Amino acid sequence: MDFDFEKIGFTLLGLFIVLNWGLLMGAAMRKLGARVGRRYGIPWFQPWINLFKNYAIRSTLSHGIMFYLGPVFRLSGGIGLFLFMPMIIGSQLWLNYSFQGDLVLIMYFQFFGMLGMALGAGESGHPYSAIGISRGLSQFTTIELPLTLAIISIAVQYNTLSIIDIVQAQQGGFMNWTVFTNPVATVAAMLSLLGVLSHSPFNLVNAPNENPIGPPTEYHGSFLGVLQTNRAILHVVEAALFMNLFFGGATNWFEFFMKTFLIYFWSVFVGVVFPRYRIEQSVSWFLKVPLVLGVLAVILYM
Amino acid sequence: MKNLINKLSKVYELSDVVYQRPNFTYATTTKENTISLITQLRDLEGFSHFVLLSCVDWIEDNLFQLTYILNNPTQKYDIAIRCMIDRNEAAMTSAHYLWEQIATYQRELKEMYGIEFPGSPRLNENFILEGWDNIPPMRRDFDTKKYSEETFFPRERPSSNDPATYMKSRLHPDEWDGKIAE
Amino acid sequence: MSLFHIESDRSKYPQPGDDGKLVVDLDSHKYVKLWQGPNHPGVTGNMAIELTLAGDEIVQAKTHVGYLHRGFEKLIERRLFLQGMQTSIRMCVAEPDTNEYVYCQCVEELSGIEIPEMAKWIRTLVLEMSRLQSFLRVVPGQGGTTGLGIGVQWGMYMRELILDRFEELTGGRIYHMYFTPGGVRGLLPQGFKKRMEENLKEIDDFIIRIDDLMYSNAVFKKRTVDVAVINPSWVDKYGIVGPVARSAGFNRDVRKDYPYLIYDQLDFEPKVMNHSDIYNRSRIRWYELQQSVDLIRQIMARMPENGDFKAPTPNVLHWEIPKGEAYVRAESSRGEYGLYMVTDGSTKPRRVNLRGPSYTQAVCLLEDMLVGANIADVHSIMVSLQTCPPEIER
């Protein structure tokens, strides 16, 4: 296998763009939420300052080796998702390391960070971490079900497991997008996106009134900085996954920014006006509506 | 409501009856009669709402006054039963089985006045204070200012805050003894 | 849909022993001891609840208070009757005017002062405004406990409007000290009623919006309907008062039952509901929010324009009140709020004891209600009882 240094450079550049876009999008969403509540909101550059501040915290305290590795696993989950996700279709440079069958790998990486976080948060020894992560894992398992079914439906529809092929099959006008050719699967997946991005009503994992901040209760300083970095990357990449699968992908960066913003906006739009479900309510909700839609989507394309 | 008081005073030794308002009466009874009196008021006379259990420290007479205020929500009438207990060996029959909140009141009185209520649940658990090793703070002989000055590093104050002597120094300088007392 | 209905397996939960009490063996590793508070966003004020959990369910709860104890009742024994004002109002920060009223009324009743008509109207106005600002905090706050932060933001904005009017009237935002033994400190400023009416219009709009946002919201209903139900038989057993008792079907309102100030001249009817779950307890406060707005309008329309606002009092530095005792109650937003004052003929009170609704509701009632509840609902239950720790420990 020949080593393509140019590609590594572009992948790192893509990672940099995605990280900053994720931070900016996070600030924009918080501003939007604030405007609904009649507030002015944070400055748009606040996430960068928070990140610098967290890396600048002087004292650190460890609870064991897994406590260190938890954020690292979480970050590698996010970067792993990024590495195998084509960003811009039509240019060889921004396809990252996407290959035939990468859809399966991406489904795996979605869970990978969560599991690493579970190990780290479990070792931190704080009861609220343990409660938060057990809620998070049980909710994420049920989120994965409709999402996987929707993806299976798409895979059957396009007869491929490669994201690039799926995106290329949707080119040539917006009526070719999966959202119009396979609306049932899209609805099931968009509902589970609410849970993936964990805004209310499915943000019980870090519900401030119950388990103050959930899994990262004991994480501070640079650990928290790593988690924040990952959060910014992960949110963009998740939005990019949905963009690629359901909304025709992106052929240039402007289209990429617009589509990821709108997809992310969907979960904020729902989250602003809803309180959060209890864990068993959210689990049973995901097992009802999205799961039925997911099964329907698979049956329709069998 | 005078009928009720007259009826009760035949059975229980009621004294010092004060008709404070048309719908509010105070009466004193003996320590032994108190619990049976409030039980009767609750069960037979419709005083179903327990308002307050309070304690007053009459240090001059070496007595604690316990006040049970009961309320009759249907007839809109209140009655306050006072009873005097000895201050040195302060103890009173527990009434925690009558209303749930009495146990809380008794916990507080035990901590703040040192009154024993034998049989009351969780009586010796800390309620408000933590690690208190002095006499109970609400007793009149506990000097809170002295305790605070000895314990809490008071910041130096520029001058007196006592309005009485200050006004006297301004308005009646001839009567004023030249000192601003605290 | 029984397939999707998740029923928890309760067979491993602790069963009551022979004496009806739960036997919890912490060493069996089936239970988790969890402290909620004092440093926790999910408790009201500064208090702590010690929870014992089996899964997500609470099997034992203990309230711990005392974090806000200032020895207020001891301090007031060292203060003159006028100095006692500034001490007494700081007892409960959420609604200080009710404290002012009960303290002044106790002093007036014991010393036999009759306050003028104008002072009664103004006092009623201030008390209703204080109830209104308290409801503006707690009604959206119920949504906030389940994660609906937007309502809280709107509500706090509306509360600021009322605090502006307080500032105009009294000079203070939170602590007003506008009442004084014998009356009030002044008349309404010029144009006060007009500006108040403008604010009330905005609050009218807010009341409709919060109805849409919270009480029609499917998720909010799912979180609150039939959760933490209060049995009507508990009301007398635990001494429950105020909106919580009214939601359980007991028409008990101090303003109607024992009319004080000029409440007997005003036209209002307490709202009563028959099923006390979190939803109805919050809903009844929403009705009382409307009622407060209505009452403020009534008071402003009917109050006299001018008049004597303070009865003459003795020299406050040598004010000796003869021996006596008084218990005065008023209806705060949480329910019956009473002050018991004993005087001994000196210039200082002998004993002052406050009876706040939280004293019973946040200690013995909460401890019993939390058993069997989900940990996610602890904050909702506390807000629905409107627990306020400073009035428990004073």
Added chain:
Amino acid sequence: MSEEKNIIQPAEQASKFVNPLYAKREVTGPDGIKFIVDPLRDYFSDQRPQIYEPNSIPVIEKFLNWARAESLWVLGFGTGCGSIEIAPLLTPRFDAFRYGVMPRPTPRQSNVFIISGYLSIKTLKRVVRSYEQMPNPKYVLALGSCTINGGMYYDSYNTINRLDHYIPVDAYVAGCMPRPEALLAGFNKLKELIKDGKAENANEYAKNFDWYKANQKKIIKDWNMPDYNW
């Protein structure tokens, strides 16, 4: 007055009322050695905090201080009645989010501790514990006159008078109750201090740890911490 005749000396009587749970008792350890346990002694918070020197390169330290100043995460611990003004601070009228102020529920992630008003002894114990858990550049904003000299609770037996004897304070906001505007001004003052590199009170606390600990131990007698079952 007749009271004075009956006053009993507190020292004679106090032992009668001390809670039996606080009495010293002899305990046999798992290895058979007997030792005396004093429930009022501090067995927990004896570990010394470390001193962390600022970055030696001034330009970098200045940049980091700017980042610290513009991102103040406040520990959401309402210790007294001042906490009623924290909610307006974070809502439309005052909106402290504009200045990078954000509430954080856990001490590990917060940098600013707002002591909102009077501190009772029981709360002070939790405050000290939370303060020691916060990571190193940490700042304390003391709210209200109660933290300066006890305020109107100057003679109370259960509230402290001067906060700076127990934990170091960066800025005071006077008033009872301080308005949210005053609190915002306090935040601005704190930002100035941080940007000038003068807010190194976490290191001061580590340097004078013995003095602070002695003061704390003088009033906090029961150091027992709530236990969890794992």
